[in-house]
Amino acid sequence: MTNVKDAGYDGIEASLPTDQKEKEEILSxxxxxGLEFIGQHWETINPTFEEHYKEFEWRLRSLAEAKPLFINTQTGKDYFTFEQNKQLIDLAKNIAEETGVPVIHETHRGKFSFAAHITETYLQKxxxxxxxxxxxxxxxxxETYLHDQVEAVELAISRTEHIHSRVGFIEGPQITDPRAPEWNEALQQHLDCWDKVIELQRKNNRExxxxxxxxxxxxxxxxxxxTKQPIVDQWEVNVYMMTLLRERYK
Incomplete structure (x- = not known):
């Protein structure tokens, strides 16, 4: 945690182990x-909806016990029906109301929110x-920067409570290095969206x-x-992104 604090981060986002002792040690x-904690859920991958539902509930309740700022969850499956995914979303809402820990849903491949036009339907309904x-x-x-799906993106921006600042491109979810000039277009596409999120939050007087x-x-x-050696230093790239956005939105 020392390097996290020294780099200037305010907190961490992470999942927690199921072992109670390990969980308490990490939280301590x-x-x-003096770091804030955001709970992250991604582990529920059971393809059978009934079992998926049970595990999803168990994992969210386990995270909520830690009293994070909120829980960020990768929810459902892209092949579950709307009604099934909505049951999971409703479950998350009930757990949030019971525990006082907000639960928000990450846009992610393989989940209910895997694409802009699909997520638009959920946000509308x-x-x-x-x-x-x-x-x-x-x-x-x-495989586009969604210039042909402006309304879906705008609706998503209006419902955004948290950002993951990974930078992807039209053929992959993560570029190699946001500092490299060849990735400037991809970085700018993301910054344009994030700028709109922050502008809206400022209008809503969010501190x-x-x-x-x-x-x-x-x-x-x-x-x-x-050799399987990484072509860039992951830590350096994340610190760069944190610093870039802190300065941009301070």
Whole structure:
């Protein structure tokens, strides 16, 4: 945690182990460094809806016990029906109301929110649905920067409560290095969306808004062939993104 604090981060976003002792040790360390904690759920992948529902509930309740600022969840499956995914969204809402821990739903491939035009339907039909915007997944899924889906993106921006600042491109969910000039177009496409989110939040007089710099390790990060060495330093890239956005939105 020392490097996280020294780099200037205000907190971390992470899942927690199921072992109670391990969970308490991690939470204690986070607290000792004065860091905020956002819970992250991604682990529920059971393809059978009934079992998926049970595990989803169990994992959300386990995270809520830690009293994070909120829980960011990758919810449902792209092949579940609307009604099935809505049951999971409704369950998350009930858990949030019971525990006092907000639950928001991340835009992510493979989940109910895997594409802009699909998520648009959920946002239209579920008026209180809030999202974490990771638009890198949508650019990749659509193989465009969504200039032909402006209304869907604008609706998503209006419901965004948190941002994952991974930068993707139309053929992949993560570019190699946002500092490299060849990726400037991709970076700018993301910044344009994030700027609109922050502008709206300022109009709504929101004092604090959370962003997780989320450039991932392999397989998100490409590796050199044969040696399997990373072609860029993941830590440096995430610190760069954190610093860039802190300065841009201060």
């Amino acid at each position: 360390e986070i607290k000792s460094f 579920i008026e209180d649905l809030k999202i974490t915007l990771d638009i890198s997944h949508w650019f990749n899924t659509a 604090i808004f959370t962003i997780t710099s989320e450039f991932g390790a392999p397989p998100y990060m490409p590796l050199l062939p044969y």
